Amino acid sequence: MNSHFSMVAPHSKRPVVPDVIFGTGREAQDAEAKYGFEKVINSTLGVLMDDTGQLVFLPTVMERLRDLPDSELGAYAPIAGLPDYLSAVQEACFRGHKPNAFTEAVATPGGTGAIKHAVWNYTEMGDEVLIADWYWAPYKTIAEEHGRRIRTFNYFKGDGMNVEAFKGAASELIAAQERVLIILNTPAHNPTGYSISEGEWEEIMGFLREQAKDAAKKIILMVDVAYIDFAGSIEASRDFFKHFGDLPQNLLVLTAFSLSKGYTMYGMRGGAIICLAATQALALEFKDVCSYSNRAAWSNGTRAAMRILADVYKDPVLFQKVEAEREVFKDLLNARNKAFMEEAEKVGLQVCPFRDGFFITIPCKDPAAVSNALKKENLFAVPLQGGLRFAPCAVSEEKCRIAPAMIKKYV
Ligand SMILES: Cc1ncc(COP(=O)(O)O)c(C=O)c1O
Incomplete structure (x- = not known):
């Protein structure tokens, strides 16, 4: 043969x-x-x-996991995720730093699932997705699996972000495509440990808001916060969310949240995609399409991981x-x-x-x-x-x- x-x-x-x-x-x-x-x-x-x-x-997360009843361990979760998890995961992500935006969350298996949903639902076949030139390899894998490609920009200049290079690459893509998905992994970037600074965020968001004045364009910024719980204080690690308030309708922010590092549930495959949208209609549309994608890709996520996070955020002692x-x-x-x-x-x-x-x-x-x-x-x-x-x-x-x-x- x-x-x-x-x-x-x-x-x-x-x-x-x-x-x-x-x-x-x-x-x-x-x-x-x-x-x-x-x-x-x-x-x-x-x-x-x-x-x-x-x-x-x-230790507390592992103890609670071991103590879960069969009904929480073995049962399915709802397609979008357990309702109390969907509130808890937003709290875990924003920690009191939620900006003025309409938010919805959909449970995903880790942050990886969130990235997959962003690529599939917010770009078109053949589109390029903009990421930094130092990047977590699965971004490319996920883009290519879905018939998309990645475009990179030079992440660094001196001891900070090369915002000019970012703007240059983003403008080119925005000119060439109707919609552009940008993925930024911050704070505590993999593989460099870099966190985008306050001044850089100001510039990035000022630029994206300016670009969004062209109503024919759709800009989607995904912030992959996989390492957010290892990036200094709550205040220092979440302050940047304030830049995502009062967005224009054609600028959508998504976050990829993970229970792998911050809650040491790597193999339990817990996470969420969370949106920050200008209108409730956009947030509900987000929830519908990501729930549909859940059904198509893995049906639903791991109930036990969701249960633990929901319980942790309900019980102050825990x-x-x-x-x-x-x-x-x-x-x-x-x-x-x-x-x-x-x-x-x-x-x-x-x-x-x-x-x-x-x-x-x-x-x-x-x-x-x-x-x-x-x-x-x-x-x-x-x-x-x-x-x-x-x-x-x-x-x-x-x-x-x-x-x-x-x-x-x-x-
Ligand atoms: C940059 C980055 N994003 C996302 C993830 C997602 O991990 P998980 O799917 O386990 O949440 C990882 C894990 O290594 C990562 O390094």
Whole structure:
């Protein structure tokens, strides 16, 4: 038989590329087995781990999950999500910083589901979606899966965002397409840890409002807030929402909210897409189309994850416990980030602008070569297109302190 014979429809035929994050992670695990955990810096996975390499979970969230009755564990959820979850998830996202807009939420399996719904429902076949040139790879996967493409802009200039590059790329797309979806992952961006500043938000939104004066255009801004609970105080991490109040009707803001990092329910697949719209009609339209997409893609999300979040936001004692537990994790992460950044400065290792979060990225010319050289020294970090992603979320403070000098040798 012909080994090249294929049954797959043409649009789904793609080159098979191994997942670089999980691939590098596996190599790191092999090295740990061979040389011992202490001898290996496994900085590959984007999940928070303790100093012994074990995933950390919010104890209260896990206890509550284990205590759920069968009816909450095994039953379906409504297609759009449990009603009390849909209120709770908005509270969890905005934390008192909801701007003056009409909001609705639809439950999705993680933030990933929210991104998928935005791409499918708010762009047309063949459209380009605008994202930063440092980006989480699934944005491209999701766009291409749906017959869309990505367009990137240079994210950084000096120690901040290259707002001019953003405006240039956005204007071009707005001129070329009737509708434009822009996805910005902030605060605590993956892979660089950058958070868009107050001044940059002012410029971005001033520009988008100006562009929206052309009533023939439809602009959709999705803010992917997957790491929002690891980006400083509630105030610091949510203040930017104020820029989304009183929007014109042809400028819609969507947020992709995730229960993976902030509530350590990675595998429970909890999240939501939330809209901030100029009119109630637009918000209801959003709810209808995203509910329809839920039905078409996965029917409904994980009820247990929704139940936990809804319960946490109903019970002040439970809420305070979860908050306090997360603070411990934030302190752990901040100490690691600080250690890495201090050493990077000492040894003169240049990193992308960093503010908060799970990752720090080192720009370099040949990331694969740098990554391979470091593997020989038992340091495993993920090669990206323009740099190396180091994940302080996954390694101890001590290892974060020694890594910059090792990396510096090869960049
Ligand atoms: C930038 C970014 N957005 C969204 C997600 C969504 O994750 P999940 O689908 O688990 O909520 C992730 C997870 O790694 C991420 O890094």
